[in-house]
Amino acid sequence: MDFAFDARTEELRGELLAFMDEHVYPAEPVAEEQRAALASPWDVPPVVEELKAEARRRGLWNLFLPDAGYGAGLTNLQYAPLAEITGRSPHLAPTALNCAAPDTGNMELLSQFGSAEQKKRWLEPLLAGEIRSAFAMTEPEVASSDATNIETRIERDGDAYVVTGRKWYISGAMYPGCEIFIVMGKTDPEGADPRRQQSMILVPRDTPGLEVRRAMRVYGFEDHSHGGHAEVVFDRVRVPASHLIGEEGGGFAIAQARLGPGRIHHCMRLIGMAERAIELMCRRAVSRTAFGKPLAQQGVVQEWIADARVAVEQLRLLVLKTAWLMDTVGNRGAHTEIQAIKIATPRAVVDIIDKAVQLHGAGGVSQDFPLAELWAAARTLRLADGPDEVHQRSLARRELGRYR
Structure with missing residues (x-):
């Protein structure tokens, strides 16, 4: 396994990091202000359409779809570090790149199983970000x-x-x-x-x-x-x-084909969410004083930050291994690893974000920081695409089967 980024991934990473710094992070408060003025809470803030136009202009569009006929043609291993970056602003960046759930899974499903008529009528407008x-x-x-x-x-x-x-x-x-x-x-x-x-x-x-x-x-x-x-x-x-x-009776198999990539995409973005939380923790720790010294000098805070870094590095390697297996032996061959990341990643990231909330005090649960939304999103992913316990049961049965 070689997880070094190839030339195309490095190029896209550079472009995406610049896009995040120049457009996405500055758009976060703008989107909140615009949303408050919308007629319906479900209307899309105008800045989102501006982000989509800029992302498309830069070629940062449909990066998730490995089928080069429809998407960027990236492998899972190439897409992983890019999805991680978008996870740092999960409420804006994936949508800006047309890489947001549930559309990503639906586009993958239609590209694999849809008829020519279905692709023309629904897949093409989804790929264009029109619907x-x-x-x-x-x-x-x-x-x-x-x-x-x-x-x-x-x-x-x-x-x-x-x-x-x-x-x-x-x-x-x-x-x-x-x-x-x-x-x-x-x-x-x-x-x-x-x-x-x-x-x-x-x-x-x-x-x-x-x-x-x-x-x-x-x-x-x-x-x-x-x-x-x-x-x-x-x-x-x-x-x-x-x-x-597809055909009658094919729904269960189609669902499994859709959920595998969806699960790893969630985990890729979750790592980015954890990285954002660690960054916020560190900035808070060095800028706030309590009981006569910076929070960064408090032993418990140092432990939280160190443990968070260790957890993220472990999770990233497991996600990259899973992506590599999906690329080389297929989703079925990566079944154990897909379940493992789906169990481990949301659980650990919820804990990391929770520590960041704790470090921010009342600010951590407020709208002034993204932590409350990050926590809710990460906690929800312990249920989405199958709760932890379902994956644990299946994974345990697979392990035990080797000894029966």
Whole structure:
């Protein structure tokens, strides 16, 4: 394994770091001011569109997509340090580069499994940043971490499918520009193989019967970073049969293909979030005095900073190893490592950000620093794409299987 950055990665890193310093960090307070003046809390601040235009002008666009026909053609190993940089401003930078969830996973899904018609109608506008999308999988009435539990029905009716069900925490759904939902439901609920019961289908937002019922809050506040998280009801929503993605019964496999890259992308960005927290911790420690000496001279503060640095270096190496394996032996060959980073990274980063909050006192939970939002985002990722315990169970079973 060689984790040295190649020439293209170094070039993109330099350009992205400059973009962050010159445009993204200065735009953070501007976006907050503009958001307060918007008619709807879900409208996009004008500065975001300015960032997108500048990122595209600089060639910092669709960096996540390894398919050179649609994206930048980077490997996972090349993309990892770039995603880490965007994680330092997770509410602006990924969107500015058209590399924000859930659109990234949806674009990957459509590029791999979509028909020519679906790619033309939905993938191309997503790649251009003209529209946004949502991925509707999680349901409130069942433990959706086990996808076989999903109850939403997708029933064939002549030349159409009828979708009925209730979803929640559907990221991106509150965006006015969210025009398409990728919905997972059951086409064969009585099928013998529980992993062949599900299918995925495209449902345009303006389809009769689709209701975005309410925004779901995250730790008491509305998360604008990915177009909110909504409760969505599908009341006998009728769409053409051509909107089915892949084949009937292929939904579970498609979901797994989508979630693997999504999990590592989250972990890449989480490392950037941790680095931002460490930077804020250090700046605070050297600038604040308590009990007669700078916080930087307090032993407990030194321990927090040292432990944070050790944790980040460990996590980065594990993420890079996982990216390298995904590039060389595929997602299936990297299954153990994908689960390992999904368990370890959010857990450790939550702790690092929590220490940074503690060091900032009341300021740490205020809107004057990004730490509260960083903490909520990192804590949420212990649930997104499967909670820790599901990955621990699967990973343990894989380890134990070698001895049975």
